[in-house]
Amino acid sequence: MKELVFKEIDGGKPFYMLLAFMGLFVLTALGAAWYMEHNGHWVTGMNNQIVWGTPHVFAVFLIIAASGALNVASISSVFQKTAYKPLARLSGLLAIALLVGGLAVLVLDLGRPDRLIIAMTYYNFKSIFAWNIMLYTGFMAVVGVYLWMMMERKMNGFTKAAGTAAFIWRLILTTGTGSIFGFIVARQFYDSALYAPMFIIMSFSFGLAIFILVLMAIYSGTGRPLGDAILFRLKNLLGVFIAAVLLMVTIFFLTGLYATEHHDVVAFILNGNNIYTKLFWVVQIIMGSLAPLALLYNPVTGTSRAWIAIASILVILGGLAQIYVIIIGGQAFPLVMFPGMEVSSSFTDGVIASYGPSLPEFLLGFSGIAIALIIVTLALKVLQFAPNSLADADVDPHYAAAK
Numbered sequence: 540m541k542e543l544v545f546k547e548i549d550g551g552k553p554f555y556m557l558l559a560f561m562g563l564f565v566l567t568a569l570g571a572a573w574y575m576e577h578n579g580h581w582v583t584g585m586n587n588q589i590v591w592g593t594p595h596v597f598a599v600f601l602i603i604a605a606s607g608a609l610n611v612a613s614i615s616s617v618f619q620k621t622a623y624k625p626l627a628r629l630s631g632l633l634a635i636a637l638l639v640g641g642l643a644v645l646v647l648d649l650g651r652p653d654r655l656i657i658a659m660t661y662y663n664f665k666s667i668f669a670w671n672i673m674l675y676t677g678f679m680a681v682v683g684v685y686l687w688m689m690m691e692r693k694m695n696g697f698t699k700a701a702g703t704a705a706f707i708w709r710l711i712l713t714t715g716t717g718s719i720f721g722f723i724v725a726r727q728f729y730d731s732a733l734y735a736p737m738f739i740i741m742s743f744s745f746g747l748a749i750f751i752l753v754l755m756a757i758y759s760g761t762g763r764p765l766g767d768a769i770l771f772r773l774k775n776l777l778g779v780f781i782a783a784v785l786l787m788v789t790i791f792f793l794t795g796l797y798a799t800e801h802h803d804v805v806a807f808i809l810n811g812n813n814i815y816t817k818l819f820w821v822v823q824i825i826m827g828s829l830a831p832l833a834l835l836y837n838p839v840t841g842t843s844r845a846w847i848a849i850a851s852i853l854v855i856l857g858g859l860a861q862i863y864v865i866i867i868g869g870q871a872f873p874l875v876m877f878p879g880m881e882v883s884s885s886f887t888d889g890v891i892a893s894y895g896p897s898l899p900e901f902l903l904g905f906s907g908i909a910i911a912l913i914i915v916t917l918a919l920k921v922l923q924f925a926p927n928s929l930a931d932a933d934v935d936p937h938y939a940a941a942k
Contacts, residue, residue, distance in 0.1 A: 543624075548757070548920055568906030569906075571900075582899065593900040593901060597904030598644040602716055603716055606742040609705060609709050612634075612689075615627040615702070616702025616706075623769075635683065635914070636912070640914070643907055644904060644907040659676075667719050674711060714738070721733070737791055744783070751777065755770075755844065764928050764933075766935065767931060792809065808864065813871075815871065870892060873890055
């Protein structure tokens with residue numbers, strides 16, 4: 540492997556056009572946030588039963604994807620796989636950017652943005668949300684130090700230690716995010732210790748899919764060479780993670796079917812006449828899991844960059860559907876107030892809740908993605924995060940022997 544040269548990306552018209560395009564999403568999201576804050580959350584699809592809506596789907600997706608985006612750097616530093624070393628800086632940058640984008644979406648959930656100060660200064664340590672505030676801010680600090688160790692030559696000797704700390708922290712972070720749902724015992728679809736490991740595996744898949752798309756976009760947009768060796772390693776790894784998510788989802792529902800108290804909610808998700816069943820089977824399982832696996836491991840499509848990109852996009856869409864089913868579907872199923880008895884009242888007890896996402900919610904959610912991409916684009920412009928070349932001859936030690 541040749542010595543890598545990291546270099547900032549050039550500016551020019553395409554660079555500023557991309558920033559302007561992403562900036563439009565942020566501006567429209569600010570308008571949507573003002574509209575929702577000024578008029579109240581009744582203008583959204585959220586209600587007394589569905590208190591976490593579409594913005595929360597985007598936020599949780601970006602937060603767990605941030606943990607998974609760091610996986611490439613962890614493989615390089617912690618597990619000493621030198622083939623991934625050229626991508627470690629970009630991996631850390633994308634992890635921080637995705638986390639910031641996800642947290643930015645959640646600010647409006649506080650009712651007023653200024654309440655963020657209270658959330659950061661007063662803690663209820665019995666609340667998993669309080670734990671996560673420390674986990675999220677700590678993650679950015681740890682990954683920031685990790686990037687410093689990689690980018691400063693005289694600090695390179697501490698890279699493995701910093702990478703190990705970041706690896707452990709990201710596992711704890713994703714465990715905490717999954718435990719938000721696992722600790723809610725009142726909801727039949729939540730209340731499961733399997734959410735923690737399932738969210739960890741989900742983060743590997745979603746984060747790597749986003750990383751592959753960002754990597755391809757950077758090197759295609761800047762005209763820098765991107766060889767097949769590193770790209771095919773990443774797509775094969777993505778296939779493994781997709782299969783692992785499928786396995787965890789299967790175990791999760793089999794566990795639900797084993798416990799009698801969960802039979803109704805499992806039937807509601809797997810075999811109900813509702814949007815959640817359609818999203819689960821059509822988008823999450825078929826489009827977001829089986830189709831990408833077929834594309835990535837097919838001898839023809841698996842060696843096509845266009846199909847690899849399509850497979851990564853499908854994984855992201857499937858991931859959003861999976862989070863939507865978990866968050867929205869889990870709230871839509873009625874609370875079981877008195878097990879074994881029928882409950883009826885004027886407050887729609889025992890009735891499946893209705894929810895329809897509104898345009899402001901979607902605008903707010905897409906702004907999280909835009910914020911993350913703006914951070915990555917600006918950082919690539921001013922700092923040396925991307926190698927000048929990822930051609931096979933530069934990064935594959937077996938390239939010369941193969942030739």
